[in-house]
Amino acid sequence: MMFRLRKTIVAFVLCVIGVNGWVLSSARSALASNDALGAAVLSREELENHIKLQNAELEKLNQQLTETQRKLEGARNESVGLQKELETVRTSITRLNLNIKADKISIQKLTLEIESLGYDIRDIEIMTEGKKESVVEVLRKIQMNDQVNLLTILLKGNSLADSVFEAKALADTGSQLGIEVDRLETLRKQKIDKVNAVNDKKTEIVSRQKNLENQKVIIQDQEGEKETLLAQSKNKEGLYEKELDELRKKQDEIAVQISKFEDELRVKFDVGLLPSKRSGVFEWPLKLKKDGGVGIITQHLGEVSKLYRGKPHNGLDIAAPVGTPVFAADDGKVIAVDNNDINRWRKYQYGKYILIEHENNLATLYAHLSKQSVRVGEAVKRGELIGYSGNTGYSTGAHLHFGVYWGPSLLMKSVPPAAGLVPVGVVVNPEDYL
Numbered sequence: 330m331m332f333r334l335r336k337t338i339v340a341f342v343l344c345v346i347g348v349n350g351w352v353l354s355s356a357r358s359a360l361a362s363n364d365a366l367g368a369a370v371l372s373r374e375e376l377e378n379h380i381k382l383q384n385a386e387l388e389k390l391n392q393q394l395t396e397t398q399r400k401l402e403g404a405r406n407e408s409v410g411l412q413k414e415l416e417t418v419r420t421s422i423t424r425l426n427l428n429i430k431a432d433k434i435s436i437q438k439l440t441l442e443i444e445s446l447g448y449d450i451r452d453i454e455i456m457t458e459g460k461k462e463s464v465v466e467v468l469r470k471i472q473m474n475d476q477v478n479l480l481t482i483l484l485k486g487n488s489l490a491d492s493v494f495e496a497k498a499l500a501d502t503g504s505q506l507g508i509e510v511d512r513l514e515t516l517r518k519q520k521i522d523k524v525n526a527v528n529d530k531k532t533e534i535v536s537r538q539k540n541l542e543n544q545k546v547i548i549q550d551q552e553g554e555k556e557t558l559l560a561q562s563k564n565k566e567g568l569y570e571k572e573l574d575e576l577r578k579k580q581d582e583i584a585v586q587i588s589k590f591e592d593e594l595r596v597k598f599d600v601g602l603l604p605s606k607r608s609g610v611f612e613w614p615l616k617l618k619k620d621g622g623v624g625i626i627t628q629h630l631g632e633v634s635k636l637y638r639g640k641p642h643n644g645l646d647i648a649a650p651v652g653t654p655v656f657a658a659d660d661g662k663v664i665a666v667d668n669n670d671i672n673r674w675r676k677y678q679y680g681k682y683i684l685i686e687h688e689n690n691l692a693t694l695y696a697h698l699s700k701q702s703v704r705v706g707e708a709v710k711r712g713e714l715i716g717y718s719g720n721t722g723y724s725t726g727a728h729l730h731f732g733v734y735w736g737p738s739l740l741m742k743s744v745p746p747a748a749g750l751v752p753v754g755v756v757v758n759p760e761d762y763l
Contacts, residue, residue, distance in 0.1 A: 334420055376445045390431045397424040398623060405627075405726045411558065411569035418555045421651040421720075421727065425548045428652060432541040439530045439537075440695035446530075450523045457516045464509045480701040536714075540654065547652045547699045547717060557673035572674070580723045583678055583744050583751070584640060590647055590753040593645070594738045598755045603735065604689045610762035611658035612711055614695060614731050615649055615718065624649045627728060630758045644732035645759045646693065651699050651727045653718040657709040658731075658763075665741065666701050667749040670721055677747035679730065680722025682753055686736055691762070694732035694752060699722045733757040 347723045371379065391419040397420055404417045511729060561572060604610065616622020628646040665684035679696035686692045699719025709715060720727040 335477045341446075343662065346364060352448075371441075371444065373445065373448045376441050380438060380441050383434055386434050387431060387438070390427055390434070393474075394424060394427050394431070395428065397657070398650060401727070402625070402648075411566050412535040414569075415555060415558060417726070418551055418558070420673055422548055422551045423556075424650050425544050425551065425652045427610050428489040429541055429544050431594065432537045432544070432589055435705060436534050436537050436541075439534050443527055443530050446523050450520065450527075451522050453516055453523065455515065457520070460509060460513045460516060464506070464513060468506070509616075511574065518742065539714075543700055543702065543717060544652050547719070550699060551651065554673045561674045576676070576723075580677060581744050585754050586744050587678075587742075587751060588640060590740065590742060590763065592754070592758065594740070594755050598735060598738060602690075603757065604691065604762070606761040608763060610689070611759070612656065613763055614646060614655050614658050614693075615729060617647070622649075622655055624729070628709050629760065630756070643756045644696075644730050646728050646730055647718075648726065651717075651719050653729075654714055655698065655711045655716045655718055655729055657685060657711060657715050658693045659685075659687050659689075659711045660683040660708055660723070661693070663703050663705055663707045663709060663715075664692070665750070666703060666705050668721070669747040669749050669751060671746065671748045675746070676722055676724070678722050678744070680749050681716075681719065682722070682752075684731075684739075685709060685715075690736045691757065692736045692739055692754075693759075694730070696730035696732065697722045697728060699727075732758050733759045 346755055401417065401424070402419050404413060404420070501586040558569075560571075560738060613620075613624075615624045617624045617626070623648040626645065627648045628642050629646060631641045631644065662685065663683060664686045665682070668681045669678040669685075670680050679694070681701055683698065683701055684692060684693060684694050684697040695716060697719055698716045698721060701716045703709060703715045719727045722730075724730075733756070734752070734754040735757060736754075739752060742751040742753050743749075744751045
């Protein structure tokens with residue numbers, strides 16, 4: 330019985346050591362590409378000092394970003410005018426440049442943190458090797474006594490006291506094995522946590538690099554919009570107001586046609602077909618300010634405003650600076666990626682938008698985007714980056730229009746003078762499912 334128990338213990342310990350070897354290999358693999366990031370080899374203390382400096386720099390940038398956010402929020406409450414619009418565009422460009430700088434510093438900081446984790450992993454490797462040697466030594470002692478049982482010990486002893494002492498020593502050896510195995514298991518878990526942390530930080534670096542490049546593209550678009558505003562209005566408020574009034578009239582014509590289509594569809598709609606109302610069906614497409622983000626709800630479904638000439642609003646508006654990442658509300662398939670704007674001045678309806686179809690027969694609309702990052706037919710996951718908020722389409726300020734439709738009712742219509750196709754269908758209250 331004792332022999333079989335010891336064989337089981339040996340097998341278990343060898344298994345633990347083997348898994349530790351696998352984790353060690355994974356750790357080395359996770360750290361292998363550090364050199365590709367171009368960072369010099371620094372001591373642990375130097376790394377910690379550099380990380381502190383990066384954190385301080387990020388804190389300064391966050392304060393500047395907060396200040397630009399206040400300016401943008403203040404401008405939202407001002408009357409529309411050429412100078413106000415130009416100042417908003419300039420502030421958006423400033424904010425985007427600050428975001429790019431913050432992403433660059435964050436990438437440097439993450440790289441340093443990966444190096445610091447490398448030191449932690451190497452420390453664990455050294456301790457693991459020491460524990461493995463201790464385990465092997467304990468196993469060697471146990472195997473030397475594989476054929477020994479308690480009766481044999483008692484019979485071969487010179488005295489009862491010697492026999493009891495030897496039996497206790499053998500029992501202590503077994504207990505020590507348990508302690509060493511527990512310590513080895515703790516080190517194994519610590520390695521896994523550190524390796525996962527390295528991989529998470531590498532994933533974040535890739536995400537921030539992608540975000541950084543996209544922000545550069547959005548800045549170019551904003552610069553183009555500024556130039557278009559100046560050229561179209563010849564820097565005259567009166568001419569700007571005239572152009573804006575003409576744009577409102579054409580948008581009103583589009584809104585009338587869309588309302589007519591949607592009213593006809595709504596008559597045929599059976600509300601009993603909708604999924605049960607409950608929170609969490611959809612994830613918020615961008616973080617609200619109360620949750621640590623920048624988004625602020627400015628208009629709910631059904632609310633009436635001057636912008637829509639007394640017509641009820643057909644979605645949820647979330648104000649957010651140009652270039653704020655927008656995420657898919659749930660798993661689904663992209664069924665439309667379009668732009669209703671004719672050019673930077675002739676901006677209609679939803680501007681740049683994305684439409685995603687979900688398995689629960691609901692579809693989500695993400696409109697007024699500055700950039701789209703997905704293609705038609707692409708499968709997306711809940712929380713996946715799909716684009717960036719903006720001020721395209723018929724909009725008086727940067728925001729995300731988030732709409733929810735009963736999927737089977739959706740139609741894609743050409744509604745001149747808007748370019749591309751405009752989605753129309755039975756509108757559902759997004760907040761019933763968020």
